[in-house]
Amino acid sequence: LEGxxxxxxxTLGQGRLYKVTALITNRDLPGPDLIGWYRGRCGKxxxxxxxxxxxxxxxxxxxxSFGENAAWWAIAALxxxxxxxxxxxxxxxxxxxxxxxxxxxxxxxxxxxxLERGGQLLVRIGKxxxxxxxxxxxxxxxxALLAAPx
Numbered sequence: 001l002e003g004x005x006x007x008x009x010x011t012l013g014q015g016r017l018y019k020v021t022a023l024i025t026n027r028d029l030p031g032p033d034l035i036g037w038y039r040g041r042c043g044k045x046x047x048x049x050x051x052x053x054x055x056x057x058x059x060x061x062x063x064x065s066f067g068e069n070a071a072w073w074a075i076a077a078l079x080x081x082x083x084x085x086x087x088x089x090x091x092x093x094x095x096x097x098x099x100x101x102x103x104x105x106x107x108x109x110x111x112x113x114x115l116e117r118g119g120q121l122l123v124r125i126g127k128x129x130x131x132x133x134x135x136x137x138x139x140x141x142x143x144a145l146l147a148a149p150x
Contacts, residue, residue, distance in 0.1 A: 052076050055100045089145060090138035107131050 008020040023038055053059030058076040061069040087096050087103070095103065112125040125132050 052080055056080055090141045091134065107135065
């Protein structure tokens with residue numbers, strides 16, 4: 001029966017058949033905690049692939065060249081990681097679960113005035129705009145991260 005299954009299996013004890021899987025990680029957790037963490041991630045890798053392909057143009061490769069396409073995919077993965085870090089570290093709260101498109105429309109596509117003063121590039125946003133307080137709070141969180149000892 002072992003050879004007929006589409007996955008690795010092992011017969012142990014009183015003829016009981018067990019599915020064999022391996023979990024390799026660099027995480028320093030006890031076995032039961034590691035298995036719980038692994039099972040709790042169920043479906044997340046498919047979600048990440050969907051976001052990379054649909055929202056970050058990872059599904060539309062620019063060339064027939066493997067190297068160029070690999071660079072394109074690496075840039076998309078980097079953009080995804082930066083987006084995830086910004087959501088968790090700077091925005092927090094309800095913004096952690098928001099999609100890239102939502103954040104783009106509510107925070108990045110905010111009308112403002114771009115100025116250059118003293119060699120610095122400034123973006124001026126009206127204080128009454130809903131994104132103003134969130135952007136200021138996120139900037140403060142980033143400054144705190146930079147000031148924190150590593």
